[in-house]
Amino acid sequence: MRSKLGLRSRVKKLAIRVEQWFIDRRKLRQRWRPPGTTIDLTQIRTAEFGYEDERAIKQAMMLIWDHTLLSYDCLATLWLQVRYLDRHGIAGDLVECGTFRGGAVGMMALAHRASRPEPVRRLHLFDSFQGLPKPRADVDGDDAVKFVGDCSCSVDVPRKLLEERLQYKQTLIQYHIGWFQDTLPRAASSIDEIALLRLDGDWYESTRECLEYLYPKVAKNGVIVIDDYGSWEGCRRAVDEFLSSLGEPIMLHYIDYSGRYWLKP
Numbered sequence: 001m002r003s004k005l006g007l008r009s010r011v012k013k014l015a016i017r018v019e020q021w022f023i024d025r026r027k028l029r030q031r032w033r034p035p036g037t038t039i040d041l042t043q044i045r046t047a048e049f050g051y052e053d054e055r056a057i058k059q060a061m062m063l064i065w066d067h068t069l070l071s072y073d074c075l076a077t078l079w080l081q082v083r084y085l086d087r088h089g090i091a092g093d094l095v096e097c098g099t100f101r102g103g104a105v106g107m108m109a110l111a112h113r114a115s116r117p118e119p120v121r122r123l124h125l126f127d128s129f130q131g132l133p134k135p136r137a138d139v140d141g142d143d144a145v146k147f148v149g150d151c152s153c154s155v156d157v158p159r160k161l162l163e164e165r166l167q168y169k170q171t172l173i174q175y176h177i178g179w180f181q182d183t184l185p186r187a188a189s190s191i192d193e194i195a196l197l198r199l200d201g202d203w204y205e206s207t208r209e210c211l212e213y214l215y216p217k218v219a220k221n222g223v224i225v226i227d228d229y230g231s232w233e234g235c236r237r238a239v240d241e242f243l244s245s246l247g248e249p250i251m252l253h254y255i256d257y258s259g260r261y262w263l264k265p
């Protein structure tokens, strides 16, 4: 009788642990990490979602995970996009608008270094480093205003990640500090060609400005990633308006509930 009870409670405990494990793994595929929700690196190490190159992807992810809000799917896709650019010799820089702590740029840097131990691609980080600006209530939605000032950090945070932890060549990194409306016109003349353009500025105006200034610089077959297409209506509207102004069909590819990308025709 006693051993039956013991067995039953062991089975119950095991069932709880299995359930917990699946819930924890699902967290890897979410983006925003609410305060207090930590993801143990073992969860990344043991995850297996079926990406090509997944072992290398996980190793890279473990180096940058504490510096990004992106999901496992976003980071894995980003790795594969950079590897695709390197494999096909598509020239150009790697650009992110809305970098925050620099983890997504770090992922791009590591993917590029996996192709070329002596990296050649320049990294461009655009951010106010004062957090999110005021959204436009009419296009970004009523909720957006609650996030003004969120995601603020010193530029030293991504700098330390890229230059110290990842040891990416300092001369290949450019920090564009300030509001996009001020930094983009200046930077547009110093960037020749872009291989990957990653937009993560959340709001309508931020997304629209980046597309206007930087899309013309994206190389043929280069990659454009939109982080907030599924999460913010203003971002989605800016992208939809921009795509319809191009006058050619563009297929948006799904990354996760929010992220999309396309290749420049």
Ligand SMILES: C[S@@+](CC[C@H](N)C(=O)[O-])C[C@H]1O[C@@H](n2cnc3c(N)ncnc32)[C@H](O)[C@@H]1O
Residues within 6 Å of the ligand: 067, 068, 069, 070, 097, 098, 099, 100, 101, 102, 103, 104, 105, 126, 127, 128, 129, 130, 131, 132, 133, 150, 151, 152, 178, 179, 180, 181, 200, 201, 202, 203, 205, 206
């Ligand atoms: C959600 S965070 C980016 C997350 C980051 N890519 C990551 O890997 O975790 C959005 C960032 O966009 C920046 N941002 C949004 N609009 C901006 C603008 N108009 N000018 C400058 N920075 C802006 C904010 O400062 C913030 O750091």
